[in-house]
Every structure is written in structure tokens, then in C-alpha cells.
Amino acid sequence: MGIIQKSRLKSPWVLHYDCSSCNGCDIEILASLTPVYDIERFGIINTGNPKHADVLLVTGGVNRRNARVLKNLYNQMPEPKVVVAVGSCACTGGVFHNCYNILGGVDQVIPVDVYVPGCAARPEAIIDGVVLGLQKLKEKTQMESEEVAK
Amino acid sequence: MRELVIILLVLVAAPVLGGLLSGIDRIITARMQGRVGPPLLQPFYDVFKLLGKERFLVNQRQVLWAIGYLALIITSLAMLCLGSDLLVIVFVMAFAAICFVLGGLSTKSPYSHIGSQRELLQMLSYEPVLILLAIGVFMQNQSFLVKDIFARPEPLLFSLPLVFVAVLLILTIKMRKSPFDLSTCHHAHQELVQGITTEYSGPYLALIELTHWYELVLVLGLVVLFWAQPIWAGILLALAAFFIELVIDNICARMTWSWMVKLTWSVGIILCLVNLGVYLI
Numbered sequence: 001m002g003i004i005q006k007s008r009l010k011s012p013w014v015l016h017y018d019c020s021s022c023n024g025c026d027i028e029i030l031a032s033l034t035p036v037y038d039i040e041r042f043g044i045i046n047t048g049n050p051k052h053a054d055v056l057l058v059t060g061g062v063n064r065r066n067a068r069v070l071k072n073l074y075n076q077m078p079e080p081k082v083v084v085a086v087g088s089c090a091c092t093g094g095v096f097h098n099c100y101n102i103l104g105g106v107d108q109v110i111p112v113d114v115y116v117p118g119c120a121a122r123p124e125a126i127i128d129g130v131v132l133g134l135q136k137l138k139e140k141t142q143m144e145s146e147e148v149a150k
Numbered sequence: 151m152r153e154l155v156i157i158l159l160v161l162v163a164a165p166v167l168g169g170l171l172s173g174i175d176r177i178i179t180a181r182m183q184g185r186v187g188p189p190l191l192q193p194f195y196d197v198f199k200l201l202g203k204e205r206f207l208v209n210q211r212q213v214l215w216a217i218g219y220l221a222l223i224i225t226s227l228a229m230l231c232l233g234s235d236l237l238v239i240v241f242v243m244a245f246a247a248i249c250f251v252l253g254g255l256s257t258k259s260p261y262s263h264i265g266s267q268r269e270l271l272q273m274l275s276y277e278p279v280l281i282l283l284a285i286g287v288f289m290q291n292q293s294f295l296v297k298d299i300f301a302r303p304e305p306l307l308f309s310l311p312l313v314f315v316a317v318l319l320i321l322t323i324k325m326r327k328s329p330f331d332l333s334t335c336h337h338a339h340q341e342l343v344q345g346i347t348t349e350y351s352g353p354y355l356a357l358i359e360l361t362h363w364y365e366l367v368l369v370l371g372l373v374v375l376f377w378a379q380p381i382w383a384g385i386l387l388a389l390a391a392f393f394i395e396l397v398i399d400n401i402c403a404r405m406t407w408s409w410m411v412k413l414t415w416s417v418g419i420i421l422c423l424v425n426l427g428v429y430l431i
Binding site: 003007008013035038041042047051052080 | 186189194196344
């Protein structure tokens, strides 16, 4: 494993986007930045900038208004990137599933790599989700490099 | 030959030192906040990861200015290590900062623009103190040469104590620490998205990060000048200044730009002028 590949797993910078969440999951994401969970131990930093981010954490179901914003943010993130849907609403639409304005989960708009269930998702689950996302990142980049080798 | 070796040493050793210092910075900051903090080599992981990311570019000029920023900072650091003119070092540093600003202004992003304008305000704040530092050195040594500072038997700190305090003040601005991390900021802080570095991503952001490591060594090098003989005392002084900046960073909130300009133009410049005035009378 090259030094870049190794570093990739040690420094995932996170972008957090609230689609139409009730803020329950958002509070839990912010809780994982506090001294109790301290995700900076794993090199995780909460950036506010899609151009710097590696991991997109999305909370809440997607509605017709913010689907465009979500797509835009996703497209602004440079590859390789991972999308983690945090909470029941981001996974499937949750309690808002059949609302007239809700399209459903995040996967209706952009490809999702990891689903973190829970209402609200616990900080431990969110950290687990990001770590799982890193494994997917590793698989993705390895597949790409194998394709290049072929 | 000796000069070439020094330049090579600056090119190789300075980013290693700067990266380690910013790793220590992140650990100490985390401990002050009651956290464990990232591993020591975290800044290196960050930069290597950024090097492996997709190349996103808003326009070509952006890279040109980023490279200009890096090249000019390396130039001024090499000049400092070679013992050349302090005034010229200050000017080359100013040109480097201008390159950074132009890089920010070359895009259309409003966040990047406001970040760049704040960087200009930061320059407005610290440049007078740096120039007064050079003038103070001239008044003591009758020369601007860094070489002559090292030839001096007694430390500059005893004759320029108030200038030293003013330099500590602007060190906060140069290291992009609270309360003056207005244009862009390290760690997980955010201001106007990421201020002046908003539009840089992937390998180009790694370039900016690398430049910040060189810059950190450069500004700490300026602190070393206050106790040039013996040099280990100067290095200890610089490390003490580094630690003081971290404490200030952790106990302060971010201030507005007008607060910064007022503080440096009143307290900073007056401290320098009083110190220099004593020798004129």
C-alpha cells in the first residue's frame, strides 16, 4: 500500500450537509467532535468546504428544494469521495417517507456508500459509519488502480 | 558551496520541521481542550492524501499564484538562513503574501474574495511592525544584515524588548491563530467557508499547506534573531513564543478585522516607536 493510499485512510475530512433533518442527527454529528468522542484522533476534521472534503455526511430526507443543492455539493467534491447517509430519514425518508414534498432517502439523488440507521443515529454509530466508508474508499481506489494496471 | 548546502538544507529540512511543529501544535491544542488529539504525523497524512486527490482547478492563474507564494516564501527563508538583508527578507515576504492574495482573487467565489481582502488587512496590520523591526536592527548594528546580528555578542532582546512584544503580537497574525485567524484558518475552524483557500483543492491545497510549513519556520526564524548568540537560546525563545501563541489561540475567540488593525496600529507600532525612540534621544 502506497503512502498516499495509507494517508487517505488516516485523514478523512468531513463535510456535513443537513437536507431536511430535524437537527437530531446534526447534534449527534457535532457531538462526535467534542472531547468525549474526539474524532480528530482518527484525523477526521469537519470542514465547511466541499472542495476540501473526502466524506459527505448527509442528514435528513431529500426534498425537491434541496436535491439540487445536494447534487451540487456532491459534484464539487474531488474524487475519491464517500457518501454516508446518517439517520433513518437520510437512509429511507424515515417518518417523512410519503410526504408530498419528500423524494425519499439520499440515495434517490446521489450514490450512497454507507447507511447509518437510527433516530437519531448515535455518535458511535456515526464514527463506525465513517470508518466503514473509509474501507469502501480503499476498495474503490484499489479497483481503480487495478483497472489502470490492466 | 556552503551556500548551496544551506539552500538544500532549507528546502528539505524546513517542511519536515514545519510539519512536525504543526503536528505538535494540533496535539497541544487538543490537550488544552481536554481531547487526545491526532497523531503527531497527522499534517503529513493530510498533505499526502491531498496529493492523491482529483485535480480540480477554477483557472490556471490560481496555480501560478500558489507556486509564486511557495517560491517566494522559500526564497525569503533561504535568505534568512544565508544571513542576508533583513529589510529585503521582509519585502520578499510581502510579495509572497501578495501572491497568495492574488490567487484568492483570481476566482469568482465571494468567500475567496472576502478571505483575500482580509489577508490584505492582515498585511496592513503586520507590515509596519516588521519594517520597524528591521529599522530597530539597523539602529543597533548599523546594518540590515542577518549575518551581523549573529556576529553580535549580546542578544537583541535586551536592546529591543518592546519590539519583541510587538513581534509576538504579529506572530499571531502570521501563524493564522485566534484572535486573528481572519483570512483562513487551520484546524477544524471555519470562517467564510475556508476563506482565501476555499477554491483550492487536492494537490493545490497541499501546495498551500506546504507553504504554510515553510512560513511557520520563517516567522519562528525571525524570533530566533532576538537571541542569535548562542543559537540554542534563540531556538528555545522561538519555541516558547510558539507555545505562547498556542495558549493565546485557545483562550481567545476570533476578533473582527477592525479590532486587529486598531490593536497593531496602536499598541504594536507605539511599542516599537517607544523602543526605537529611546535610542534616538
